[in-house]
Amino acid sequence: MRAGFGRELERPRNPHARRRAIIRLLTIGAALALLTAAAYVARAATSAHTGRPILVDYSEPRPSERITPIMIGGATYVSTNDLARVFSATKYWRPDTQKLSLRIGEHTIRFTVGAPLVLIDDEGWNLVMPTRLIQGIVFVPEPVVAGLFERGLIAGASYDEAARTVRFRGEVHTVRQVQIFPRGHVTEISASLLRGLPPRVLYATPSEIRMFFEGGTLDTMKSLAGGIVTDGWVREIPGAVDLRLELADGAKGYAVSVGSGRLKVSVTDDQGLVDGGVFTELDPPPIGGHDRNVRVIVIDPGHGGSDKGVTLPGGMVEKDAALDMARALRSALQQRLGARVILTREGDDDVTVQRRAEIANESHADLFVSVHLDAQGSLSGGGFRVLTLSPLAASSEAQGDAIPEDVDGVPLRPWLGAQTNVVGSSLALAQAVADSLTHAFPQTPVTLTSGRVRVLEPVACPALFLESAPAARSGPEAMSRGYTIYDYTRVVSDAIERVVRMKHG
């Protein structure tokens, strides 16, 4: 055993064994390093990482977004899906030839997968890097984005390559820097106007002034108060800039001037300035003719007959509720104004929209009120809508169809343009009704809006479209939004009476 053990101990060492072991270890290490390097290179060549995003800044109301390019083999690529979405392009894909076309307006941009060449309307453009197809999406080298702009293919937008931002141009605002300056007996509102856009005064009553800048856009919505102006705002609405000034008691006159790109609206409480002809007198809206005597009022209960309208909570249909409400309003207005009140339908009758307006015009109505109900959208939990004909729709209608001849001295007006001349009075009345409802029911939503309401367009006297929702019957809104049909008609008739009986400033 000992000898054997000794033999083991004494076994002569092979001088090459250590060297061979070291060589083996070095070989393994080198192989490992080589494999790792090869894997890294292969991965870098075929894998994708995301690159710095490109900001797309659309003009309002579309929200801005970021498109994220990907890195392939050290180059940045963008998805043709993103390009198509951002530039409103149509994509065409031919799987047999691996070609993708983007149609942007009148231009066609053709990419071929694997080829570093683009055809823009049949004109070649070398991209250096090829187009790639990954997971069913065609990716193109990022310089394509700048190239589309350089070649003038994208209208209404610019590309800041350094800031990586595509910016769609919004409109240049035509009404800017609106400011109010109280100066003793005169309060002045000034604004910068592009193109000398003149305002259209819709009404200028002793309690408020309202004007539209048709086709205008506004830099910033602003509240206006100071001096004789107790409250007001300038805001942008579809197709116009809307300026409203609520006036303090004692306001007498106003003046509007446009010149050298500046607008000045001045309001005064000095009767001397009005008498001197510098300012125009503030007049109540001409409801009931020049003597302001409201003799005939037409109330139009909405829908009827086969047209049931909406179904209200509790199962009642709009046509029946509208008739009840019209009758209640008739009593209130007869009592307050002593006027003759006609309903466009007394029962559950089919009456066309046109016939309803005819009844108003044939009876020489001084005031027309269409009564409706709703329980959807913003009125799903109760509330009120007050609508007038859009002053913009009215003006375009009148311009389009005006007939120059007249009959017995009475100018002929197009049927649908009949509301045009009185749309300012209608809006004054609608504003008063909306303000009264807001004041009487502060927890209940009240919306004042204008549009091309069909039944109002042919009506030749001031006209309103009122829509109300039944008060909430249960839940937390029931307490705050509790009102009856009589509360509603009282507030509406109060507001109408106040406008009709408004005195000069």
Add this chain to the structure above:
Amino acid sequence: MKIKPVQWIIIGAVAAVVLTVWAWYAIGPGRSTKIAPERLTPLASELEGIRGVYLYYGVSGTDSLAAEYRDVVVKDRPADQVRAIYRELIAGPTSGYESPFPQGAELLNAYYTSRGALYLDWNRTLAQAFRGGSGRERQLLGSIVLTAAANLPDVKQVSILIEGNPVETVGGHYDVMTPLQVAEWQ
């Protein structure tokens, strides 16, 4: 055959290398990063293209509208594109918005003039099945006009026909006898 320790080391090293390379490709960092957006568009036939469109739907509990983005398969002719866009609009929202269109409403035809007038001819159901107040009707017309404005930039006005004929209103409130001006709805 007896495997020597050095050979074990070599086998282990090779296995480690193979595992490392596999892990690098299969579960390594960056693999979880999606290299393409989730929205994978189908590859259409050569006769059709894919177009991203913005469709307008009602926002629940309000009278306002919101846009929803959708990829739509369209043909090359403008009238076909209009039909495809409105078919997609009528199909309804995929998000939480509300479609203002009544069940069964269908676009029968679309005409598109070079002067920016779009004529949309709907079936009778659009008007007959519509049940709503002025707010819902405004949403319906706004959805039609704003969808045209967002996707067909040349359109300046939209006319609504019912089975080829002009009508006074769709739901008893708003005038559609004369064309709806895009500028008034934007």
